[in-house]
Amino acid sequence: MLFFNLFTFLLSIPTTTTQSVHTPKPPPLPVLPIPSSPQLTWQQTELSLFLHFGPNTFTDTEWGTGRAHPSIFNPTNLDARQWVRVAKDSGFSKLILTAKHHDGFCLWPSEYTNYSVKGSPWRGGAGDVVAELAVAAREMGVGLGIYLSPWDRHEECYGKSVEYNEFYIGQMTELLTRYGEIKEVWLDGAKGEGEKDMKYFFDCWFNLIHQLQPGAVIFSDAGPDTRWVGDETGSSSSTCWSLFNRSAAVIGGTDSEYSGGGDPSGLDWVPAECDVSIRPGWFWHASQRPKSALTLLDIYYKSAGRNCLLLLNVPPNSSGLISDEDIQVLKEFADMRQSIFSHNLARNATVTASSIRGGVSDAQYSACNVLEEGIYTYWAPEENQVNWVIYLDLRASVSFNVLQVQEPIHMGQRVVKFHLDVLMKNGNWTTVTNGTTVGYRRLLQFPEVESHSLRFVVDQSRADPLISYLGIHLDSFSVVNGSSNSCSAPLVNSKLQTRVYNQFRNASVWNLFEIATKNIISYISKQLFEV
Numbered sequence: 292m293l294f295f296n297l298f299t300f301l302l303s304i305p306t307t308t309t310q311s312v313h314t315p316k317p318p319p320l321p322v323l324p325i326p327s328s329p330q331l332t333w334q335q336t337e338l339s340l341f342l343h344f345g346p347n348t349f350t351d352t353e354w355g356t357g358r359a360h361p362s363i364f365n366p367t368n369l370d371a372r373q374w375v376r377v378a379k380d381s382g383f384s385k386l387i388l389t390a391k392h393h394d395g396f397c398l399w400p401s402e403y404t405n406y407s408v409k410g411s412p413w414r415g416g417a418g419d420v421v422a423e424l425a426v427a428a429r430e431m432g433v434g435l436g437i438y439l440s441p442w443d444r445h446e447e448c449y450g451k452s453v454e455y456n457e458f459y460i461g462q463m464t465e466l467l468t469r470y471g472e473i474k475e476v477w478l479d480g481a482k483g484e485g486e487k488d489m490k491y492f493f494d495c496w497f498n499l500i501h502q503l504q505p506g507a508v509i510f511s512d513a514g515p516d517t518r519w520v521g522d523e524t525g526s527s528s529s530t531c532w533s534l535f536n537r538s539a540a541v542i543g544g545t546d547s548e549y550s551g552g553g554d555p556s557g558l559d560w561v562p563a564e565c566d567v568s569i570r571p572g573w574f575w576h577a578s579q580r581p582k583s584a585l586t587l588l589d590i591y592y593k594s595a596g597r598n599c600l601l602l603l604n605v606p607p608n609s610s611g612l613i614s615d616e617d618i619q620v621l622k623e624f625a626d627m628r629q630s631i632f633s634h635n636l637a638r639n640a641t642v643t644a645s646s647i648r649g650g651v652s653d654a655q656y657s658a659c660n661v662l663e664e665g666i667y668t669y670w671a672p673e674e675n676q677v678n679w680v681i682y683l684d685l686r687a688s689v690s691f692n693v694l695q696v697q698e699p700i701h702m703g704q705r706v707v708k709f710h711l712d713v714l715m716k717n718g719n720w721t722t723v724t725n726g727t728t729v730g731y732r733r734l735l736q737f738p739e740v741e742s743h744s745l746r747f748v749v750d751q752s753r754a755d756p757l758i759s760y761l762g763i764h765l766d767s768f769s770v771v772n773g774s775s776n777s778c779s780a781p782l783v784n785s786k787l788q789t790r791v792y793n794q795f796r797n798a799s800v801w802n803l804f805e806i807a808t809k810n811i812i813s814y815i816s817k818q819l820f821e822v
């Protein structure tokens with residue numbers, strides 16, 4: 292019996308060996324830099340809601356002086372659950388609250404100052420906006436982030452470096468230890484013109500934040516985890532690398548061109564975040580109205596559609612609620628996205644590729660992976676190829692005007708240049724759109740075309756290109772002009788941008804809106820008079 296078993300055992304050895312020949316080929320090496328785990332989570336959030344709220348909401352100002360009496364803060368009907376519901380219903384999976392803006396007023400009862408909700412009539416001085424938001428967000432499964440302004444126009448020790456940094460770290464520690472998980476900490480280097488000279492101990496802050504909240508990403512002009520895109524229009528450059536040199540960036544002295552486009556030779560993974568307000572101001576003002584849903588859709592293409600996170604500010608009103616007109620616009624915006632992007636018109640396509648890593652028998656890197664949602668399944672080409680092409684046979688003629696592409700960014704950002712061709716009725720291939728950089732998600736608009744065969748071509752890549760998703764869509768809302776979009780012109784011309792940037796260097800982030808508005812108005816009037 293033992294003999295027999297040994298015999299069958301010996302017989303089985305060659306079978307095992309044969310099986311080992313079919314061991315799948317391991318994935319290619321990642322191309323550095325690559326995202327950290329919190330950065331990957333952050334990127335997949337894609338849409339976050341910013342909430343600017345505080346005394347400014349009641350005084351009709353953007354920049355409080357820090358001298359408004361705390362009794363001014365008196366929202367009659369504050370409901371953090373409404374804020375979270377609005378975010379969730381419109382597809383935003385994180386909220387960031389201005390726990391303290393430049394005026395120094397704290398929306399939570401800080402031990403280190405009385406300039407806070409403690410001194411207000413709201414909830415009899417026993418309220419805590421951060422706590423109410425944290426509870427509501429946790430209940431509804433939405434992430435929470437906080438903004439703690441370094442510049443504090445109320446605090447007396449502001450200007451004394453050691454004292455103020457201790458004060459700031461004390462407040463930061465309260466925020467990061469009292470309210471459960473914090474997903475993002477948002478900082479700027481903002482300081483008013485002529486403000487007291489003092490040093491912010493950024494390294495100290497950043498290390499402490501990572502120690503207290505290891506899952507949090509830190510936003511600033513220079514990272515470490517996510518970078519300001521360099522303007523407040525909600526759009527990045529059409530080329531947008533997550534690669535960046537942190538050493539080349541200065542907090543409070545952003546080079547908007549460098550931040551907007553990133554750096555193909557960058558040593559650090561610091562993807563861009565695009566902040567913009569749904570209204571002209573950051574705080575709620577009775578006289579202001581929200582942007583249209585179509586404008587938000589355009590912003591979406593130019594931020595989330597260019598490898599960035601869109602941080603859209605929707606300020607609660609003086610009742611402590613998000614206004615009906617903002618909710619209406621957010622709903623229309625969500626409906627538009629749903630209508631365009633929930634249908635990948637290529638989802639029944641037969642997909643083939645110029646080559647497949649490990650050969651056609653290796654399903655792991657198969658071209659049809661590009662029709663599967665998410666970044667973790669992808670097409671990989673055979674090594675040492677000169678052509679990188681994915682063919683989609685749609686089997687029927689389809690009309691579309693949007694291309695969606697995703698890279699498996701956990702393997703590094705690779706694609707430098709690409710284009711999409713369609714087969715015309717006359718049997719010729721024609722290019723309908725081209726672009727530079729893909730990253731987590733790239734959306735390109737172009738005039739509507741109809742075809743049944745497509746080819747997506749990578750023209751240049753930092754390493755073997757990997758593609759995790761390809762989608763084609765029909766956007767019946769946007770008006771696309773001519774051939775532009777892939778390399779579309781920025782809202783303002785570059786001369787104007789440079790001027791805005793130079794003025795902006797020494798101003799605060801929050802001042803930019805004023806500067807930009809003035810510049811745009813002067814630019815428009817100049818154009819009118821020069822013509």
Ligand SMILES: *[C@@H]1O[C@H](CO)[C@@H](O)[C@H](O)[C@H]1NC(C)=O
Nearest residue numbers: 401402403404405406409410
């Ligand atoms: C806050 O006010 C209380 C009561 O007036 C006072 O005892 C305390 O010292 C104040 N704290 C700060 C940080 O100003």
Ligand SMILES: *[C@@H]1O[C@H](CO)[C@@H](O)[C@H](O)[C@H]1NC(C)=O
Nearest residue numbers: 535536539549554556557558
């Ligand atoms: C970023 O760092 C890399 C590597 O040192 C360098 O090649 C590149 O020029 C740097 N970029 C800038 C803008 O300094």
Ligand SMILES: *[C@@H]1O[C@H](CO)[C@@H](O)[C@H](O)[C@H]1NC(C)=O
Nearest residue numbers: 608609610611612613614615
């Ligand atoms: C704030 O928004 C709510 C709707 O959510 C509305 O009922 C209320 O009147 C608004 N308050 C002000 C002051 O506009």
Ligand SMILES: *[C@@H]1O[C@H](CO)[C@@H](O)[C@H](O)[C@H]1NC(C)=O
Nearest residue numbers: 634635636637638639640687
């Ligand atoms: C894909 O095929 C399914 C099942 O045949 C069909 O219901 C659906 O309409 C097709 N979708 C597209 C975009 O062609």
Ligand SMILES: *[C@@H]1O[C@H](CO)[C@@H](O)[C@H](O)[C@H]1NC(C)=O
Nearest residue numbers: 714715716717718719720721
């Ligand atoms: C197809 O392309 C070829 C080569 O570019 C060109 O000579 C030919 O005229 C094109 N055919 C049509 C019908 O446009």
Ligand SMILES: *[C@@H]1O[C@H](CO)[C@@H](O)[C@H](O)[C@H]1NC(C)=O
Nearest residue numbers: 708709710724725726727778
């Ligand atoms: C895209 O095509 C246009 C028009 O042919 C060309 O000018 C541009 O350089 C191309 N851009 C890229 C990134 O290939």
Ligand SMILES: *[C@@H]1O[C@H](CO)[C@@H](O)[C@H](O)[C@H]1NC(C)=O
Nearest residue numbers: 770771772773774775776780
């Ligand atoms: C569309 O593009 C053309 C040519 O570039 C330009 O003259 C026209 O002003 C544009 N129209 C709009 C609405 O942007």
Ligand SMILES: *[C@@H]1O[C@H](CO)[C@@H](O)[C@H](O)[C@H]1NC(C)=O
Nearest residue numbers: 484544793794795796797798
């Ligand atoms: C901006 O700040 C720099 C250094 O802090 C200073 O040298 C420069 O004069 C300032 N520019 C303006 C326009 O204030």
